[in-house]
Structure formats: structure tokens, C-alpha cells
Amino acid sequence: MLLDNPILIQPGPAAATPLFLLHDGGGTIFNYFMLGDLDRPVYGIQDPKFGTADQWEGGMEEMARLYISFIRSAVPQGPILLGGWSLGGLTALEIARILAGAANGLRVRGLILIDSPLPEEWANHRDRFVNADVSVTETTSAKTKQAVDWRMDECDRLLDGWRAPRWQQTDQARAEPTPLRHQRAHGPLQHHMRRRALPPPELPLPGSPPPAVLLRATERVPVPAGSKPGSLVDVDLDRDSTLLGWDRLEYPLLHAVYDIPGHHFDIFEGHDRLDAITELLGRVSREMDV
Template sequence: MFGDNPVIIQQERLQVSVPLFLIHDGGGTITSYYSFGNLGRDLYGIYNPRFQDNEKWTGGIGEMAKEYVKMIKSVSPGNKIILGGWSLGGLIALEMSHILANDFTVDVVGLIMIDIIYPPAITAANLQPDIRDMNLSRDIPTKQRQKIIKHIKEATASAKDYKLPTWANESRSDSSLDSISMASPPPTILLQAKEPVPSRKGSPIPHMLCWDMYEADLVKIVYEIPGHHFSIFDTINIDEFTTSLREACTLLENELIG
């Protein structure tokens, strides 16, 4: 996994579709993104470059987003892109889209958030990761497994501390200076797991994972995908997941939502 960053996971020969950049999960890895079937476009993954040395991001999600924007510009200058990510990756992608909102070199045509709860709801419910829910492969070396668990715990804390971006109020005049400096969020599709994680079995899944509470009109469409947060990439679920992701990308690429 470690080397070039971003990593090219899928590459289309003609390269006529808008590329998709997926940001790493809370564990810092992009291994799960290799499970997808053909998405019909270039797929890049950005892993946590500090995974190996265990160095913490003292600036949290904001610091990560700034660094990852630089990475994208190094491989996709002047292009349209779709941003997204699973779990913590969805929040980092959201922050990246805010950084790029007034950028003239990279155009974020849409955002895909994969099963991430609205951060204030995580704090309100005091949600904590339960290792028993995680489908960590037995083939993962012990030291790497320990690093993943450590990063997931830190990611949960980062999500709780994250201050969501402020976007332009759509009721303002487009000619106002505020509207120019504070762009509207990109069209966003939420891919939401159908089932609660095993440790919360029986608990209802909040509508839109509480993103309807966000003051910005962010999520336009919700796709339900099979499994729970830690099983959506399982072999039994990945085909339907791939289809939903492919359809979401097509909608965003063709500007069919907004």
C-alpha cells in the first residue's frame, strides 16, 4: 500500500470519465477500496502517509485535508474530480471539497460519503468503536493490526472534534461578497449501510445518519447498501455496493443532481 500517494487502484484506458478519489478510512488504509468491481473510471486512493510512523495529525481533519488537496493537485491539475471516502474518509473529503470550493484548478463536481454519521450526533451519543465489530483479517500482522486499531480510536476523536464547514446561505444574493467567498457545498450522495453494527443490534439507524441536521443542504440522494459499517466490503455485499457507487458517480459526473 505504501509508496506513491495517491495510489491508482483502477485505471481506464480511455480516461474520458471524471476520476474518483477516495480517502482512507479511520484505520488509515485504502485496502478495502481494492474490493470494488469495475467503476468505469480512474479510481485513486489516498492512504494516511503517517500510518507507518504512528505520527499523529495534531491539526486533525483540517490538517489532513490540506495535505491531501496538495496530493490531488500533483496528479490531477486542472481537472474535474469526484471526492469521497468511507467513514473518516468522508469527513476528510468534505473538508477537502470546502478547501477546493473556490479553487480554479480543480473542480469538485460531487462528493460521495460512505456510511459516516453526522459528527455532532457521534458526540451526542458518545459513540465509540468496538473492536468486536471490525472485520479485521486474520492475515494482518499483529503490529499492523495494533496500528489500525490505534488510528481508528484517534479517528473517532477527530470526528467528534471536527468543526463542519460553513457554506454560503442559498438565500443570499449571488452578487454578495459573502456568496463569493463562501461557496455552496458540492452535490453529495450518501451511501448508507442498511444494518447497525453488531454491538448496536436492535438500535434504529438514524435517518440520513443525521445529516439532515446539518445547516447546509448537503446530501441530495441516499443509496442504501447491504451490510453494516464494517461489512459493506464483504464479498457477499460488494457487487451491490459497486453498482451503487458506479451509479452515484455517473449522476455526479453528468450533473444530474444539484
């Protein structure tokens, strides 16, 4: 297991905004090493507690603040892009929240959520959820499988106590929400956000969130044989929604959604799927890097 944070996954032109990819719920960044050239510096941050059952006593905020220190060790100031698969996308959003409320030299230019659903409704559907043993391959050692299982358990605990950050909106933003771009294989479609009231946050953040893009897997994770009707894996609770549940927020977080092939746990498997993710990450990063 790599011990340093952050890990330089891809070197790139100094003029390009660096992209930091945060680990998934299993704590690893292995899949990011399989991506093609993104033409910019790409760093990975893995869970420093990997290999243990240790908890983040301070929740997602404690984890995010530590990861900010990792980011600063590589890029002390200037613009950055943040993203990640699953939990990684949510961690990127938490980091953006902390940086938005601090006087510092780091500026989040954009967020890329790689199939990161909004988990705030999951606690109300626990009776429907089943576990899918898809986090490791057949050749994975028992020791590594145990390490991944520990981090996945901690991921569930973190998400149970996490609420997505809320930003204040200007009167103009409320009156004129940004249309959402939804990209499918046959070209762009226009959608508008559906919003409903949620309990107000204690400390809403001023201004607007960084531009965020969602890469959305189109298929459902197969459930184990013998599961009761209506069972699903938690990440698929809002799979039929274009926004994977993010339309529950009071403000339009997502600027675009791109459908990608596969289900939540196999989107990095196979050359075609890796090529699709690489192409989208490259395109979105370039659009944000202006």
C-alpha cells in the same frame, strides 16, 4: 504497505472525471481494490502516518490540505469526484470545503459518502458507546492490527474536534430545499430534509456545496456480549435515521441516499455486497459526471 499517494486503483477513459477515494478510519484503502470496474480513473489515498501513532496536529484541515497536494500530483486541474468510506467521506467533505474557498484549477463535481455518519453529536453519547473489534481479520498480523488501532484512535481524536463545513444559502435555496432521493430495493422514495438551528460557523462558505450522495448501511454493528442495555457502536448513533445525522445541518447537503446491505464494518465483505457498492458507485459517478 503501499507507500505512494495517490495510488491508481483503476485506470479509465481520459474523458471521464477521476474519482479519488480517501482512506477509512484505519488508514487503509485495501477495500477499494476489491471494487469492480467503475469505467473511470480511480485513485486511492491512504494515511501516510499508517504504522505510527503520530497525530495530525492541525486536525482534519491539515490532513485534507496534504491530500489536496496528493490529488494535484495526479490531476493538476479540472473536475474531480471525491469520496470514501466512513472517515474517508468526511475527509472528502473537508477537502471540498478547502477547495471551495481557494482560487485553483480543481473543481469538485460531487461527493460520495460511503456510510459516513455526521459525528457532531457523538461527544454527548460517550457513555453509550462500546468498541467493536471488527477492524481486522483473524489472519491479520499483530503488527498490522496495532497500526490500524493507532489510526483508529487518531480518527476518534480528529472527529472530536471536527465540525462539518457550512455553506451560505441563497434565498431561493432556503425557500425551495432540494428534495432528497432515497433509493431502496423497491424503488425511489421522496423525502424532505428536516433541519434545526445550529450555532453559526465563523466563516460560512459562499454558494452551494457540491452534490453529495450517501450510501447507507442498513444494519447495526453487533455489540460485544455482556454490554449494558442501550449500548451501541458510535457509527450507529443515527442508524435509524435515513440521513445518518446529516439532517442536523442548516442546509440540504445530501441529494440522494442509497441503502446498502450489511453493517458499517462489513459492507465490503462478500461478492453480493461488493457488487452492490460497485453498481452504486458507478451509477452515482456517471450521474455526477455531466
